[in-house]
Amino acid sequence: MIQILLAIISGIIVGFLFALIKLPVPAPPAISGIAGILGIYLGYKLYNYMIPFIDKL
Template sequence: MQVLLALITGLVVGFLFALLKLPIPAPPALAGIMGIVGIYLGFRLFEWVQHFF
């Protein structure tokens, strides 16, 4: 449910930023978005590995 709410919130915010002709508050390219995903996955991986040591 949280993922769906986050997606809806992002869509609304993105729409409003475009409507008001403001710069998008997110990485403008797929590489930037993948960097954010990588940071999150690295954090989760550390937490997972930490349980074994």
């Protein structure tokens, strides 16, 4: 839980600094960015789930 809180705090700080110096947000559009991160996470979990089956082949 502490890692999530630290990630949120650091994200807020970086976002604030980018806005302060008038730079664009260093992230993809909200929904597509979240979908991409979710896809990467699910692919990682799928690999870990499938590896025992792959090893048996």
